[in-house]
Amino acid sequence: MPDFGHGRLVVVGVGLIGGSLALALKHAGAMQSVVGVGRDRANLDAARSLGIADRIYGLNEPWTKELAAADLVVLATPVGSMAGLFASIAPALGPKTLITDVGSTKQDVIAAARMHLGAALARFVPGHPIAGSERSGASAASAALFRDRSVVLTPLAETDSDAVNQVAAWWARCGATVHFLDAARHDSILAAVSHLPHVLAYALVADVARRADGAEYLSYAGTGFRDFTRLAASEPAMWRDVCIANAAALRRELTLYRGELERIDALIAQGDSAALLALFERARAAREDWLVRQAEVDRG
Amino acid sequence: MPDFGHGRLVVVGVGLIGGSLALALKHAGAMQSVVGVGRDRANLDAARSLGIADRIYGLNEPWTKELAAADLVVLATPVGSMAGLFASIAPALGPKTLITDVGSTKQDVIAAARMHLGAALARFVPGHPIAGSERSGASAASAALFRDRSVVLTPLAETDSDAVNQVAAWWARCGATVHFLDAARHDSILAAVSHLPHVLAYALVADVARRADGAEYLSYAGTGFRDFTRLAASEPAMWRDVCIANAAALRRELTLYRGELERIDALIAQGDSAALLALFERARAAREDWLVRQAEVDRG
Numbered sequence: 001m002p003d004f005g006h007g008r009l010v011v012v013g014v015g016l017i018g019g020s021l022a023l024a025l026k027h028a029g030a031m032q033s034v035v036g037v038g039r040d041r042a043n044l045d046a047a048r049s050l051g052i053a054d055r056i057y058g059l060n061e062p063w064t065k066e067l068a069a070a071d072l073v074v075l076a077t078p079v080g081s082m083a084g085l086f087a088s089i090a091p092a093l094g095p096k097t098l099i100t101d102v103g104s105t106k107q108d109v110i111a112a113a114r115m116h117l118g119a120a121l122a123r124f125v126p127g128h129p130i131a132g133s134e135r136s137g138a139s140a141a142s143a144a145l146f147r148d149r150s151v152v153l154t155p156l157a158e159t160d161s162d163a164v165n166q167v168a169a170w171w172a173r174c175g176a177t178v179h180f181l182d183a184a185r186h187d188s189i190l191a192a193v194s195h196l197p198h199v200l201a202y203a204l205v206a207d208v209a210r211r212a213d214g215a216e217y218l219s220y221a222g223t224g225f226r227d228f229t230r231l232a233a234s235e236p237a238m239w240r241d242v243c244i245a246n247a248a249a250l251r252r253e254l255t256l257y258r259g260e261l262e263r264i265d266a267l268i269a270q271g272d273s274a275a276l277l278a279l280f281e282r283a284r285a286a287r288e289d290w291l292v293r294q295a296e297v298d299r300g
Numbered sequence: 301m302p303d304f305g306h307g308r309l310v311v312v313g314v315g316l317i318g319g320s321l322a323l324a325l326k327h328a329g330a331m332q333s334v335v336g337v338g339r340d341r342a343n344l345d346a347a348r349s350l351g352i353a354d355r356i357y358g359l360n361e362p363w364t365k366e367l368a369a370a371d372l373v374v375l376a377t378p379v380g381s382m383a384g385l386f387a388s389i390a391p392a393l394g395p396k397t398l399i400t401d402v403g404s405t406k407q408d409v410i411a412a413a414r415m416h417l418g419a420a421l422a423r424f425v426p427g428h429p430i431a432g433s434e435r436s437g438a439s440a441a442s443a444a445l446f447r448d449r450s451v452v453l454t455p456l457a458e459t460d461s462d463a464v465n466q467v468a469a470w471w472a473r474c475g476a477t478v479h480f481l482d483a484a485r486h487d488s489i490l491a492a493v494s495h496l497p498h499v500l501a502y503a504l505v506a507d508v509a510r511r512a513d514g515a516e517y518l519s520y521a522g523t524g525f526r527d528f529t530r531l532a533a534s535e536p537a538m539w540r541d542v543c544i545a546n547a548a549a550l551r552r553e554l555t556l557y558r559g560e561l562e563r564i565d566a567l568i569a570q571g572d573s574a575a576l577l578a579l580f581e582r583a584r585a586a587r588e589d590w591l592v593r594q595a596e597v598d599r600g
Contacts, residue, residue, distance in 0.1 A: 194522065258558055277540040
């Protein structure tokens, strides 16, 4: 295994996730130098002054020249921009440069990689860390973001197994637990437990805010509303891309969820106290069980 | 104004809200003795050992004899039980005992009070503190729960203004800001910003958990799912009662919300990136504005 204590990392998109991964790999001694690439100059400057990136490039600058000597390039931008990035990096990659991404959807990113990466496709390890917060930008980055969190890798049939092992090892160095899933299965599961809740949170705020007296309504909203809508503080462009990229699975989830709301509405209309109570109790118990299991996983 | 440093309080339902109100009034020096009444013996014992209640009674014990000398009786049980409680307290109230409640819905509680309180109706000040958490029971109570929080009072045309002023003054002693609303307006607003989000959170957990592979789905849920579904940890019986009590307003909100989801589903189906981005951006901005205004209110 190469000595990655001298490793060179290129991160495209030095936001919460990309920035945190760079920091975590540096702190773990797994990477020595980090090149940060992005669109937003102020964010790049912040990344440099925070020690996330040693050198920074705007996307319109000649950053791809850094790839020839890079051990790893991480794409950490909204998934809608990844096809263009694969096309940009393909001709510039070094012969051993590994490629990964942190996109919230995997089938679309894999399709883009297939279209553009050519022989380097075997060195592409699709990934998705299940971590983050509604905060964004390099200033929100933290070396501890992935500690005790799950990272899902969705390698292709043609992915080189050494590449998979190496990317998994880097994530482990960041404190994450690595899981492997089929990309389609990943997209189905995340549609339900991540993409749908984001849409539901945006929808609730939009629903209340579009009223003429929306501000009065919101003035009576409390901490429950704040927690429930925290996901609506997330980066709109990122989630727009996720909705478009994972449209089929997300729309299936929206249909199931609307069905659940119709069932509850019918119970309220019928005044069916017992069934309503049973549904709320089942939901509370399921969430409680989930939290207990998560705590067990965290304790290792 | 009577010297409430010697005040006697009876709290029916010594849970998070009732227990916190008792603690806050004691700490503020506004009440000297507290009688705690409830269904659950272990919770009552906890309330006594935590200093919330000085004397405790099960609901099947002769607690109403404490009302003759009480300055205030607070009903802090699920709203579905309030009609029965009004009927129980009406014959036992002292001539100056004030009555209030902390129910999340107001029109149904007022209707129950009208039916049972007789002449004491003028001394009933309907109330709803917009505070709480998903935790419940006396052990979760805190004297600080209402600090910088809103309390809505919805007095009737026949409510004695001295009673309103006194109940408002007590809430102010707990650190809360008192607002006045018409009961129907209260129920409409809270349906949107509180009751609906609770239903949406229960619905999401139920929707995922009912699947044969629900546990696998949940194993990939992260902190966003946890925050979004925190409301589904709330007391099921309390929220069942709210749904039944405020059925009309809540069902109107469910219809509006399902309409919002249909609009978003259509945008995803059409791949309308621009409209989806605009919707997410509007929602994020509205939430941001709300948080800024809330912070201004908190700073006073």
